[in-house]
Amino acid sequence: MTRDVRMANPDETAAQAATRMAELDAGILPVSENDRLVGMITDRDIAIRGVAMNRGPDAKVRELMSTEVLYCFDDEDVDDVLRNMSEQQIRRLPVLDRNKRLVGIVSLADLACTGHNAEAGEALSGIAQPGGEHSQTIH
Numbered sequence: 001m002t003r004d005v006r007m008a009n010p011d012e013t014a015a016q017a018a019t020r021m022a023e024l025d026a027g028i029l030p031v032s033e034n035d036r037l038v039g040m041i042t043d044r045d046i047a048i049r050g051v052a053m054n055r056g057p058d059a060k061v062r063e064l065m066s067t068e069v070l071y072c073f074d075d076e077d078v079d080d081v082l083r084n085m086s087e088q089q090i091r092r093l094p095v096l097d098r099n100k101r102l103v104g105i106v107s108l109a110d111l112a113c114t115g116h117n118a119e120a121g122e123a124l125s126g127i128a129q130p131g132g133e134h135s136q137t138i139h
Contacts, residue, residue, distance in 0.1 A: 001095050001103075001104035001105060001106040001107075001110055002104055002105050002106075002107075002110070003103065003104040005030060005094075005102060005104055005105055006020060006024055006026075006029060007029065007030050007031065007032040007102075008020065008029040008030070008031045008032070008041055008061050008065075009031070009032065009033065009061065010031050010033050010038060010039065010060065010061050010062035010065065011060055011061070011062065012060070012061050013057060013058050013059065013060060013061070014046050014050045014055070014056075014057055014058070014059045014060075014061065014064055015057035015058065016061075017029055017041055017046065017061050018043070018046055018057075021043055027042055027043040027044070027092075028040060028041070028042045028043070028092050028105065029041050029042075030069075030094050030102060030105070031061055031062075031065050032102075037069055037071075037094060037096075037100075037102055038065075038067065038069070039061075039062070039065035039066055039067045039069060040065060040066050040069055040094065041061050041064055041065040041066070042066075045064045045065060045066065046064060049063070049064040050064050069094065070084075070088055070090060070093060071093055071094045071095065071096050072084065072093045072094075072095055072096070072106065073095070073096055073097070073098060074095050074096065074097050074098075074103050074104070075098070078111060081093065081106065081111070082108075082111055085108060091107060091108045092105055092106065092107045092108070093105065093106050
């Protein structure tokens with residue numbers, strides 16, 4: 001997992017979030033308000049919920065982010081995390097400790113690189129199905 005995670009603020013603009021993503025070479029930022037994880041924003045959220053819906057670069061992160069934050073715990077079994085990613089059709093999950101503090105983000109690629117290739121491939125098969133509850137066009 002990636003441990004050095006930068007956060008976005010819900011009152012930042014889409015342009016500011018996109019700039020931070022570019023600087024980090026990342027496609028996702030957790031969104032934090034008052035030391036609490038309140039959402040996630042992806043480059044795809046900015047494209048689909050922002051640009052495609054005629055919201056300009058000054059649109060607030062809170063208008064574009066996903067507010068349902070799915071996560072895993074840092075002590076969870078990798079197979080359980082992969083199964084959850086497949087079922088929920090998501091490629092990245094914030095990783096929390098048992099005090100619900102963000103400690104990192106894990107991606108499908110991270111898990112594949114740890115020797116869980118077959119499980120990651122199976123998860124990708126589930127993730128790649130079109131639509132699903134977490135489609136960016138549903139908000």
